[in-house]
Amino acid sequence: MILPLYGTAVLNHGFGAESPRVVARLRSLGTNEPSDGHDFYVVRSDTELVRSIEEKRSSIFVINDDVSLAGSAVSAFDRVLSVSAKFEYLRSGDVVGVHVPTGRFRTLFRSNSRHNSFLVTERCNNYCLMCSQPPKDVDDRWILDEIRESLPLLPKSTPTLTFTGGEPLSDWARFIDILADCRDLHPDTAIQVLTNGRAFASSEIVDAWKAVNHPSLIAAIPVYASVDYIHDYVVQAKGAFDETILGILKLKDRGQRVEVRVVLHAHTAPTIAETSRWISRNLPFVDHVALMGMENTGFAIANENSLWIDPMDYRESLSEGVRTLADTGINVSIYNLPRCVLDASIWPYAVQSISDWKNGYVEECRRCIEKSKCSGLFTSGRPRQSRGIRAIQ
Amino acid sequence: MARFVAAKAFGSPSGELTLLPFNFERTGNAQFLVSNMVGDFIRLTEDEINKVIDLKLNPGDGLYEKAYAAHLITGTQQKAQQQLLALRLRSRMSFLREMTPLHMFVVTLRCEHSCPYCQVSRQSTDRSRFDMSEATAQRALDIAFESKSSRIKIEFQGGEPLLNFDLIQKIVHAAKAKSATTGKKADFVIATNLALLNDEILRYCKDNEVLLSTSLDGPPDLHNKNRPRPGGNSYELAVNGIRRAQQVLGRDRVGALMTTTESSLDRVDQIIEEYLKLGLDGIFLRPLSPFGFAVKTKQYHRYDTKRWLRFFERGLRRILELNHQGTPFREFYSALVVTRMLTDKPIGYVDLRSPAGAGIGALVYNYDGYVYASDEGRMLAETGDNAFRLGHVNTHDYSSLVLSDTLIDTISASLTQCAPECSDCVFESHCGANPVHHHATQGDIVGIKPLSDFCERQKGTMRLLLDMLENSPRDAAILRSWASI
Known part of the structure; x- marks a missing residue:
């Protein structure tokens, strides 16, 4: 559904x-x-x-x-x-x-959902090949006002809120004000910001982020490769890798929490073992790494021919990557991939990550004993099924 | 879709690339081992390394990706590669933040053992001549608490320190009082052969959280041959002592170290077995050090480094086999080296650090009040060589000891980061400066590394461990688990 x-x-x-x-x-x-x-x-x-x-x-x-x-x-x-x-x-x-x-x-x-997120803007300085929310170059700063007006209306008991985009830091000063509101109005709500991290290459912005002094704030930042131009190609922006990595370093230098996200598709999945090794060696201090199955929607549909890879075809590489990260002591999770396409040894890292409003299962899943613990599938966009979808008995 | 740009448009042309520092070593016909500035290893062919050096690299050629991910190259406009290296280097070197965490008190030089390899001890009953005085101990303690480390370890050395147990108790008492007023915590360890261990001492150690560190060289005949004492029962006393200490203090409160002699070289399996029998969680396969009586009695050159390396390799393989069979057991030196190779954790272990640990890692307060830059330094002094004597507790304080010309010259001249043969060594990131060793063996604190047994041993163990990490997945999995996380 x-x-x-x-x-x-x-x-x-x-x-x-x-x-x-x-x-x-x-x-x-x-x-x-x-x-x-x-x-x-x-x-x-x-x-x-x-x-x-x-x-x-x-x-x-x-x-x-x-x-x-x-x-x-x-x-x-x-x-x-x-x-x-x-x-x-x-x-x-x-x-x-x-x-x-x-x-x-x-x-x-939605008060009964675990997956509440605010779209902060549709503007973005990346133009990712698989973007699920294709950016638009429009003045949509009214959204920031709308969020500020909404925040006081949310229950204090809200466990988590996500801010996404576009790039939420496009208008960074006003976004920082929103974080300050979250701190004041919802001190018990964990905040996750999905950002490309490039803004944090600026010390001024990282300092402002830190100064919010939010009790539970994490920046979730994508890193697609250990090599500059591959990341830059995936996000369609030259120089992005350099800024993103600098941003992560500056955030951690100031004691801020960072999650690294890798969306798995044909340009990132075959090298996920290498990328994981690189993260283990170079960014072992990040707070979480999420290796994520791709949602086939937005630009991902436009680029389907070059992006699609059956998860069965990167199964080994993904297992190796997860083990490398876990062995390094990094908190690692697999998002958006059903258990049947994963090696059973890495099931403990696979979480039910797909937002409830676009999460579903197929007929085969009815006979599966792992269904209650499984991420299931995206129902959004143009869902593509792995040949590995099999009920686990 | 026309709006998307092809991958090749995002690569830097070679004119916009520049090299980052790296070291390399020829390992075979047209094969090179390459390490970046923080010691990540990759293998390149001769053709590849030449292309890297000439920056003849193109995105998509496979070599660009390898070289970039390994931090051998960066775009001239980029900062992240260098910032990553800087950050990692800072982490690796951050053992320097704790200045002089270790303070060794030689509370007596007397010992009831007469080990031929012993560097220093005296068979004497003359307390006044070879025991540390209370006044000296008090001054040494003042100096120890002046060091900038947030937490210090006080190690009681000898001779056999339990022969002067009264002084140990006084020092522990005084140190605890100082901790209470200064907030600087002190941990205590007694390096003892355990021959004189009794219930009273054990109870004291338990009440005061004092650790014990002892010697166990192997099976009875080997141990007793290495460590003669009246009665010929050193082994029995050591083993009983370890067992009692394990019971009273806890398994993690007593450790054992072995000393390798020529007689040990063919018996590594049996030596390991002794450690296993005692339920110890690992062993440190140590080389014989070239100091004190060991040199005088010609022990040191009785076997060469290659024989020692065979001993080490055999022992390590035996230990890995034990692990494969389900018995967790470590070789501690390998664990340290692998931690250096696989992580950026700050390892201040004496043989694996540069700047050297002399003085800034440890100070040794000898029984007579003279202060030395390392335990080996005081051993040299017992044979008449005062090169590493920094001063005396009566005339010096912490600052004047660690800022002495002797120490600064020793440390700065021996940095692997700039010493000849070290600065461009492929293992530099993981190795250490050992000025005292090179002074003792070559009469020169820098040393000529191609002639250095230290260098040969370091490279030998690192090559072995790297080979296992790269080519033996089963062994690599065990070794990785040893790299403390």
């Missing part, structure tokens, strides 16, 4: 002209949580519509394919948003961002 995380509201009513963007937090009827101007009460039926009037709610969020349900009652509320039933997963505590003039909205936070 795949959850739709963005769409267009079929109706929006009562929004003034002062701001084209609204951040809405969903609430349940019949509750007495403190609420402010961001809160919208979820209405799924006629009965709930009546109840919301009884409870004198001023803002409602209607989830129903029948537009007339919301349309019939706009006059009873200050503000009304209505979306189709395919968004029925939305529930109390979730946060959506709405562009009022067009009605376009995105789900920003």
Whole structure:
């Protein structure tokens, strides 16, 4: 299954002209949580519509394919948003961002998910061959405002949040402000930032990052090869390898946490044993290394012919790489690869990493005894199956 | 897709490449062993190494990738390669952050053993002549606590230090008082033959967390031949002592060291067996040192380095076999070398460090108050050579000892990083400067390395270990597990 995380509201009513963007937090009827101007009460039926009037709610969020349900009652509320039933997963505590003039909205936070991430920007100074979120050169700094407005609406109990892009540090000073907000508003929430790390080649930026003094912050940075031009080719940016490695060194020099990520495809997977050896020798102090199966979406589809490699064809190299890293004492994980394509000796490193909204299994998996521990497969983009997919008995 | 650019567009043309420092050695017909600045090894053919040196490299030719990943080359505009090397070098050298962590107190020169290889001890009952005085001990302790190390180790040496156990207790007591006021922690170890060990001493060691380090040369006949004492029962006393110490103090609180003599050379399996029988977790296969009585009694040249290397290799292979059969057991010297080769951990072990450890790694306070740059330095003094005498506890303090011309000259002249034959040696990153050894054997602190048994031994053990790491996966797995993580 795949959850739709963005769409267009079929109706929006009562929004003034002062701001084209609204951040809405969903609430349940019949509750007495403190609420402010961001809160919208979820209405799924006629009965709930009546109840919301009884409870004198001023803002409602209607989830129903029948537009007339919301349309019939706009006059009873200050503000009304209505979306189709395919968004029925939305529930109390979730946060959506709405562009009022067009009605376009995105789900920003799902309270019952372990995989909440904020897209910070679509801008990026890399142009990775397999990018799942192809960059756009647009001024989208409004997203930073939307995130800052959203953060106070999230529960304090949120275990983790991820910031992704694009390159989140494209507008680094404003992004650092967001990290400071996270520190102040959600001190118990672990923050992961998916960044290409190039910005950290600047001491000014690393110092600002450090100065946030966040209690649980990690920069997850890709390193695709031990050789400059191979990494630069994969990210389509000359000089990127040098900046990324410098960035990692500067972060660690200042005691900041760093995860190294290697996405496995035809340009990186065949050499993963060598790359792992290189990381072990040169970056043994990183906090985590994630070796990641590729999501076949975005640019990865455009470059499928040059990128696709069956995980069965790098199985040995991956096992060797994992052992090298583990032997060095590095905390290593395998992401996004189902157990059946991995040598059983490295199963302990394979984690269920695929975000819930795009995670799935195939028919063969029903008979598999490892399914409950398995990463499963991506359902997003144009999924490609390894010839190694086999139920483990 | 037209927007994507082909791989070759991202490589640096050779005009934008430059060499990074590396060392190399011809290993065979057109074959070279190459090490980068921090000692990562790669193998290149003659053609390849010439191409690297001439920067005739192109992305995609296989050699560029090999040379780049091994930090032999970098783009002229790049910084990361050099920063990585700098960082790793800094880590490897960071044993220097702990200045003089080891302080050896020769509490007496007297000993009831009369080992022919012993460098220093005296068979004498004259306490006043060969025991350290309390005043000397107190001054030595002051100096030890002046050293900049955050934590120091005080090792009691002899002679047989248990012959002056009273003084040991006084020093431990005084050191603990100093630790309490200065915050500088002190660990204690007694280097003893255990012949005089008794329940009272064991209880004291347990109460005061004092470690024991002893000698075990092998099976009874070998041990007793090497280590004669009245009664001929050195082996029995040592083994009983180790067992009792293991029971009372704990298995990790007593260690044993062997000394290799000519009689040991054909018996390495039996020697290892002795260590296994005692439940010890490994053995340090040591060479005989060329100091003191060992030189005088012609012990030192009784066997040459090649014979020692065969002994070492046989022992190491036996130990690896034990591991393959499921018995975890280490050869500690190999563990140190492999840790140097496979990691950037700071290893301050005396034979594997440059700058040398003389004075800045350890100071030796002799029974008579003279201070030496190393244990070997005081052994030389017993044979009349005061080259490594730094001063006296009554006239010197820590600064004047470690800043003495003798010490600075010794350390700076012997740096492997710039010494002839060392600075361009393919093993330089992993080796060490040994000025005292070269002074003793060649009369020169730098030494002529092609004539140096130290050099031959170091290269021999490193070649052996590198060969195992590269060509014997089973052995390599064990060796890697020894590289402390």
